[in-house]
Amino acid sequence: MAPLVSINPADLAEKARRDILQLLEGVRGKKNLVIQKSLSGPLSLFVKFSTLQEYGVDKVFFLENDNVDTSQKNVVFLARGEKAHNIYAMAEQIKRVRRDSQTEHDFSVFWVPRRTLVSDQILEESGVLGEASILEYSLYFVPLAEDVLSLEYNDAFSDLYLRKDPSSIFLSAKALMTLQEKHGLFPRITGKGDNAKRLADLLLRMRSEVSAGDDMMSSGNSILGLTPSASIESLIIVDRKVDFPTALLTQLTYEGLIDEVFGIQSNQTEIDSSIIGAAAPQSSQASSSTAPSGPQSRMRKIQLDNSDSLYTTLRDSNFAIVGPLLNKVARRLQTTYESRHTAAKTTAELRDFVSKLPGYQNEQASLKLHTNLAEEIIKHTRSDIFSRVLEVQQNMAAGADPATQHDNIDELIARDVPLRSILRLLCLESTLSNGIKQKDLDIFKRAIVHAYGAQHLLTLSALEKMGLLTVRSGGLASINPTARGQAANTYTNYQTARKNLALIFDEVNESEPDDIAYVFSGYAPLSVRIVQCILQKQKITSLSSQRGGTPTAGTTNATTGWKPFEDTVRQIRGATFDEVQKGEEKAVKARQILSGSAHGAEKTVVVFFLGGVTRAEIAALRFVGQQMKEEGKGRKILICTTGIVNGDGVIGAAIEEKGFGGK
Amino acid sequence: LQGKRGISFEEVARAAYDEGRARLATELLDYEPRAGKQVPLLLSMKEDGIALDKAIESGDTDLIYHVLLHMRKKLPQASFFRAINSRPIASSLVEASAIDKDTELLKDLYYQDDRRLDGSNLLVSEAILASSNTQSQADKLKLASKLLADSKEYTTHRTAIDEQIKLLKYQETLERELPPNPVATSGVTSPGATTDSSIWKGLSINETCFRLIRTGNSKRASKLSSDFRIPEKTFWWLRLRALVAKRDWA
Numbered sequence: 001m002a003p004l005v006s007i008n009p010a011d012l013a014e015k016a017r018r019d020i021l022q023l024l025e026g027v028r029g030k031k032n033l034v035i036q037k038s039l040s041g042p043l044s045l046f047v048k049f050s051t052l053q054e055y056g057v058d059k060v061f062f063l064e065n066d067n068v069d070t071s072q073k074n075v076v077f078l079a080r081g082e083k084a085h086n087i088y089a090m091a092e093q094i095k096r097v098r099r100d101s102q103t104e105h106d107f108s109v110f111w112v113p114r115r116t117l118v119s120d121q122i123l124e125e126s127g128v129l130g131e132a133s134i135l136e137y138s139l140y141f142v143p144l145a146e147d148v149l150s151l152e153y154n155d156a157f158s159d160l161y162l163r164k165d166p167s168s169i170f171l172s173a174k175a176l177m178t179l180q181e182k183h184g185l186f187p188r189i190t191g192k193g194d195n196a197k198r199l200a201d202l203l204l205r206m207r208s209e210v211s212a213g214d215d216m217m218s219s220g221n222s223i224l225g226l227t228p229s230a231s232i233e234s235l236i237i238v239d240r241k242v243d244f245p246t247a248l249l250t251q252l253t254y255e256g257l258i259d260e261v262f263g264i265q266s267n268q269t270e271i272d273s274s275i276i277g278a279a280a281p282q283s284s285q286a287s288s289s290t291a292p293s294g295p296q297s298r299m300r301k302i303q304l305d306n307s308d309s310l311y312t313t314l315r316d317s318n319f320a321i322v323g324p325l326l327n328k329v330a331r332r333l334q335t336t337y338e339s340r341h342t343a344a345k346t347t348a349e350l351r352d353f354v355s356k357l358p359g360y361q362n363e364q365a366s367l368k369l370h371t372n373l374a375e376e377i378i379k380h381t382r383s384d385i386f387s388r389v390l391e392v393q394q395n396m397a398a399g400a401d402p403a404t405q406h407d408n409i410d411e412l413i414a415r416d417v418p419l420r421s422i423l424r425l426l427c428l429e430s431t432l433s434n435g436i437k438q439k440d441l442d443i444f445k446r447a448i449v450h451a452y453g454a455q456h457l458l459t460l461s462a463l464e465k466m467g468l469l470t471v472r473s474g475g476l477a478s479i480n481p482t483a484r485g486q487a488a489n490t491y492t493n494y495q496t497a498r499k500n501l502a503l504i505f506d507e508v509n510e511s512e513p514d515d516i517a518y519v520f521s522g523y524a525p526l527s528v529r530i531v532q533c534i535l536q537k538q539k540i541t542s543l544s545s546q547r548g549g550t551p552t553a554g555t556t557n558a559t560t561g562w563k564p565f566e567d568t569v570r571q572i573r574g575a576t577f578d579e580v581q582k583g584e585e586k587a588v589k590a591r592q593i594l595s596g597s598a599h600g601a602e603k604t605v606v607v608f609f610l611g612g613v614t615r616a617e618i619a620a621l622r623f624v625g626q627q628m629k630e631e632g633k634g635r636k637i638l639i640c641t642t643g644i645v646n647g648d649g650v651i652g653a654a655i656e657e658k659g660f661g662g663k
Numbered sequence: 664l665q666g667k668r669g670i671s672f673e674e675v676a677r678a679a680y681d682e683g684r685a686r687l688a689t690e691l692l693d694y695e696p697r698a699g700k701q702v703p704l705l706l707s708m709k710e711d712g713i714a715l716d717k718a719i720e721s722g723d724t725d726l727i728y729h730v731l732l733h734m735r736k737k738l739p740q741a742s743f744f745r746a747i748n749s750r751p752i753a754s755s756l757v758e759a760s761a762i763d764k765d766t767e768l769l770k771d772l773y774y775q776d777d778r779r780l781d782g783s784n785l786l787v788s789e790a791i792l793a794s795s796n797t798q799s800q801a802d803k804l805k806l807a808s809k810l811l812a813d814s815k816e817y818t819t820h821r822t823a824i825d826e827q828i829k830l831l832k833y834q835e836t837l838e839r840e841l842p843p844n845p846v847a848t849s850g851v852t853s854p855g856a857t858t859d860s861s862i863w864k865g866l867s868i869n870e871t872c873f874r875l876i877r878t879g880n881s882k883r884a885s886k887l888s889s890d891f892r893i894p895e896k897t898f899w900w901l902r903l904r905a906l907v908a909k910r911d912w913a
Contacts, residue, residue, distance in 0.1 A: 167725075
């Protein structure tokens with residue numbers, strides 16, 4: 001235990017890397033690796049294909065392709081153990097390889113993150129349990145950036161809200177427990193939303209399970225039990241369900257738009273090489289080394305992370321100022337290049353310049369890449385349909401009567417705009433104004449089925465199930481403080497939230513933002529505002545009173561938890577809670593003595609998004625962190641999530657892909 | 664005993680059960696904090712319901728599945744359904760796991776539970792899967808529509824299904840009557856549309872209409888639009904787009 005060290009994502013990556021390599025070493029000789037597709041992205045974040053080769057991996061196959069060959073004696077499977085269909089797929093393949101092959105094979109299965117009872121049961125029924133050596137690969141958080149940890153559990157959203165399958169909550173709890181085991185208990189767990197509450201309950205429960213295990217000396221290794229952490233200030237859990245609209249809006253930061261237009265998976269995006277030019281072999285970002293077998297088409301993989309310093313400055317900016325920023329960098333590069341004539345007179349100066357040259361070249365390559373990307377995005381944002389969609393979104397977010405937007409939506413449907421965009425608009429309307437009127441909703445449903453096919457009857461049902469597209473009815477429509485009784489499953493009241501939390505911010509400055517609303521050009525994501533209610537109380541109070549909202553109780557600087565925003569937060573969907581975790585007194589004292597010197601050091605606030613977070617929200621949270629630094633509160637924000645989502649992904653969970661014509 | 668450390672309630676309870684005092688054992692187990700240890704014992708004590716509750720409480724889906732699989736093998740279907748129905752998480756997990764493996768189970772579940780829309784949706788998705796045979800598709804859709812018949816709530820849904828039956832039949836006629844037209848290849852980009860102009864099946868109503876105009880069958884298009892009551896504005900947009908795609912500026 002090293003409780004004083006604050007959470008370091010690089011350590012997590014290192015541990016994940018060591019663990020997988022150790023497992024691979026355990027399988028003697030060369031081997032073929034069969035991997036679940038959605039795991040290959042996360043894996044590529046911390047281990048290179050060349051490294052895998054050094055550890056004896058000959059070829060890599062995707063589990064979903066069902067094409068593992070018999071070239072090697074050892075076959076290693078790597079898949080998530082939570083999903084039954086993975087287990088069935090694996091059992092089938094083991095049987096197939098056994099049948100087709102002339103030689104004996106040794107099978108190994110690494111379950112991520114744990115071996116489940118169900119997997120054993122299924123493998124046993126298929127009669128292959130005995131032949132596989134089964135191990136666990138406990139991979140939970142994967143660091144996407146120095147302040148972003150993700151479970152990269154892509155199904156989390158549909159699992160939670162469509163199938164009501166709580167496995168992602170359980171995984172999240174486990175993952176957070178690993179943090180607690182290393183860095184001590186979260187002194188405070190604050191959160192909003194029903195699933196968030198469930199997660200917090202699980203954390204408390206797991207803690208008691210750990211100490212029960214301790215008592216009986218069964219695990220033996222952890223000595224003191226868990227005590228409150230000295231390096232972590234608190235954990236804030238936000239349920240995605242609390243704030244769907246933010247995920248549905250078109251993101252307007254640079255990284256957000258890349259995600260909207262091209263899609264980003266595990267810090268990688270694939271872009272047609274005709275847009276950005278063929279892969280430049282010297283540029284370090286083009287090393288898509290873990291890309292396993294399969295035809296490398298005209299798409300080029302691009303790494304988007306903080307190794308590219310230009311990208312680090314660009315990604316969280318509003319797209320409107322990306323052009324000027326690029327321009328500035330281009331100018332600077334040019335002047336440095338030109339300066340070589342004037343400055344580099346002596347050989348020493350020349351040598352100095354030459355040694356810096358590779359750096360310049362890298363910068364130039366990255367500049368070229370991002371200029372091309374930005375141009376391509378501009379093509380999208382300038383299109384008529386994009387601006388129409390954005391107009392409707394902005395009007396709805398600002399609280400215009402949704403009925404005024406129906407004509408626009410009708411027209412967009414008739415013009416055969418991609419279904420996802422349409423559904424995002426409709427769900428946005430529904431979630432912002434507690435449902436759509438029965439009559440209007442029926443008309444829209446009809447129009448959608450006519451325009452996109454009857455298979456989308458299923459899509460619409462699924463959206464309804466997720467609570468994204470609902471009929472407005474008297475019963476559960478509005479939350480007002482008087483009807484507090486059934487606060488369990490009601491809806492977020494955006495009308496009051498808009499006012500009390502200053503969600504709309506007209507005069508936002510995009511080039512030098514002064515508020516998080518810059519990420520959506522005027523709309524501040526509710527989810528991040530909720531976090532601000534805990535972290536930046538004064539700022540929110542001044543914002544809302546400035547804007548004529550009901551001024552919430554005076555300046556209560558020192559308090560933590562939800563004070564003084566209980567009333568406002570109560571108007572938002574789901575449970576609100578605030579738990580304090582205490583350790584045993586003796587242990588706490590011991591800890592205090594141990595950590596005496598480290599007092600006042602920068603503490604970490606962990607913000608956990610259950611059900612996914614958007615890139616725009618990440619940008620907004622980074623902005624909050626920046627502001628707090630300026631205010632002199634030494635706190636670091638660490639963003640954790642089950643996965644990164646965007647509106648298309650949210651809607652995609654519901655969409656029925658197959659049509660009546662087959663395929 | 665409660666509150667004392669260093670005692671495994673699981674072991675105590677097991678001992679009590681071995682002594683034949685099942686009730687006492689169950690009560691004792693309540694004090695055992697680790698669900699992973701409670702559940703198997705409860706199952707072996709045939710306390711299925713309690714085991715399921717404890718598994719749900721633990722939040723560990725693996726444990727829940729474990730109990731569910733166990734119960735499903737042991738109990739007759741009806742009482743299995745009854746057991747899970749009162750527990751929403753359990754029933755949603757059964758649904759989630761049955762969706763790609765065991766649709767018959769789901770149908771029974773929805774029927775017993777009177778969840779018409781879910782049941783009907785299941786049939787619709789079966790109809791989609793049976794894409795090679797229009798007749799069987801139509802049959803499935805008819806069943807789906809029938810399920811919703813005596814309920815006012817789902818009229819929109821039901822009309823849509825009925826329209827789809829009609830559309831499938833119409834598209835079949837089109838495939839028979841219209842010669843493949845080499846001009847009409849691209850232009851329709853939504854999923855489900857094929858580039859082969861002789862295949863109409865699977866297109867949505869708007870897409871069918873669009874392609875009819877594009878291939879110069881305006882009369883059929885107008886007929887289609889009035890049959891399915893396409894709003895005028897939509898129809899004009901369709902015509903505009905189709906004529907532009909055809910480069911017919913007349």
